[in-house]
Amino acid sequence: xxxxxxxxxAVDDPLEWARWFEKADRRVALxxxxxxxxxxxxxxxDHSWRAYGPPVLxxxxxxxxxxxTDMEREGxxxxxxxxxxxxxxxEDAVRIAREMERVAVEGSKEAFEALMSELLGMx
Numbered sequence: 001x002x003x004x005x006x007x008x009x010a011v012d013d014p015l016e017w018a019r020w021f022e023k024a025d026r027r028v029a030l031x032x033x034x035x036x037x038x039x040x041x042x043x044x045x046d047h048s049w050r051a052y053g054p055p056v057l058x059x060x061x062x063x064x065x066x067x068x069t070d071m072e073r074e075g076x077x078x079x080x081x082x083x084x085x086x087x088x089x090x091e092d093a094v095r096i097a098r099e100m101e102r103v104a105v106e107g108s109k110e111a112f113e114a115l116m117s118e119l120l121g122m123x
Contacts, residue, residue, distance in 0.1 A: 002026070002042055006083050008057055017044075028058060028083065029090045035104070036097040037063045040090040047079055058086035060093050 001020045003009045006028070011017050026042040039061050046055035058080040078093070080086040096115055103111040 001044075006042075008042075008055070028086050031090070031094045031097075033094070033097055033101060035065055035101055037065065038090060038093045038097055039063070040086050040093075042083075042086075043079075048081075054081040056081055058083065058089075060086065060089045062093050062097055 001009045001011050001017060002024065011020075021044050024042075024044075026044065028040040028042065029038075030040075031038045041059055043057050043059055046057060047059070048054070048056040056079045059077055060080075061077040078089050080089055096118055100115045103115065
């Protein structure tokens with residue numbers, strides 16, 4: 001669960017968590033671009049899959065649209081251990097996606113692929 005400031009709050013009751021999760025606005029940020037939608041959300045459960053380290057509770061995904069919808073570009077994501085890192089990661093993904101749109105218009109395949117590599121490297 002999240003507290004009123006958007007920070008995670010542990011709960012012991014799975015039904016309380018489920019009721020919250022069903023109705024909560026878990027979106028941190030959403031940015032719509034011409035060829036891409038970048039979304040950052042609170043996941044609600046730890047996605048670190050490790051018995052140690054901080055929980056991974058936020059995720060940014062970039063979804064392609066139009067002529068960008070191929071498997072290489074669809075669903076590019078990164079996950080985070082803090083709200084602050086998730087917000088910064090969202091802005092990084094938006095910056096890269098905007099730059100990709102700019103170089104795609106200019107027709108620079110090399111620059112586009114370099115940016116795609118940077119975006120994929122965020123994983």
